[in-house]
Amino acid sequence: MKDYKYTINGNKYEVAIGDIVDNIADVTVNGEVFKVEMEKEPEPEKKKVVVKPVAQPAAPVNTNNPRANMSNALKSPLPGIITEIKVNVGDDVKAGDTVVVLEAMKMANNLEAEKGGKVTSILVQEGESVMEDTPLVVIE
Numbered sequence: 001m002k003d004y005k006y007t008i009n010g011n012k013y014e015v016a017i018g019d020i021v022d023n024i025a026d027v028t029v030n031g032e033v034f035k036v037e038m039e040k041e042p043e044p045e046k047k048k049v050v051v052k053p054v055a056q057p058a059a060p061v062n063t064n065n066p067r068a069n070m071s072n073a074l075k076s077p078l079p080g081i082i083t084e085i086k087v088n089v090g091d092d093v094k095a096g097d098t099v100v101v102l103e104a105m106k107m108a109n110n111l112e113a114e115k116g117g118k119v120t121s122i123l124v125q126e127g128e129s130v131m132e133d134t135p136l137v138v139i140e
Contacts, residue, residue: 073123073135074111080104082128087137091119099137102130113139 004015018026025036084101087093098110099119121138124130 069120069138069140070135072117072120072140073138074099074114076102076130076132076134076136077109077111078102078104079131080109080129082124082126082130082136083108085122085124085126085137087119087122089119089122093117093119093139099139100124111136115139 001019002017004017006013006015014030016028018028020026020038023038023040025038027034027036080102081104082100083103085099086101087097087099093099093113094116095113097113099113100111102109102111117139119137120140123135123137130136
């Protein structure tokens with residue numbers, strides 16, 4: 001049992017707190033006994049584990065074309081992850097058409113064809129990490 005003495009607004013109180021069973025405390029204030037229901041302590045918040053599926057990269061598309069002219073390749077302007085390839089080998093593109101979407105610094109960057117022509121080789125796949133100046137798509 002714990003005993004306390006309080007003075008509140010000039011009034012003196014002698015408080016004794018007895019056993020606590022199932023959040024009910026026996027409390028005596030100036031000789032009068034009370035059953036006091038205590039608030040339950042909040043349970044610590046359980047962190048939810050979020051499992052995100054790992055994107056499986058698609059099968060490589062024409063990545064090892066020995067005849068690909070790398071001088072005509074659209075290159076990555078900065079390091080990032082390829083999130084979408086918007087063309088296929090054989091597609092005709094015009095200058096300014098979006099060819100690849102690159103996520104870098106949590107922003108999606110549309111990479112556009114610098115010139116018109118035919119897509120002859122795709123050198124990357126969706127989900128792949130690339131560095132700056134990595135050749136992505138060859139347009140001839």
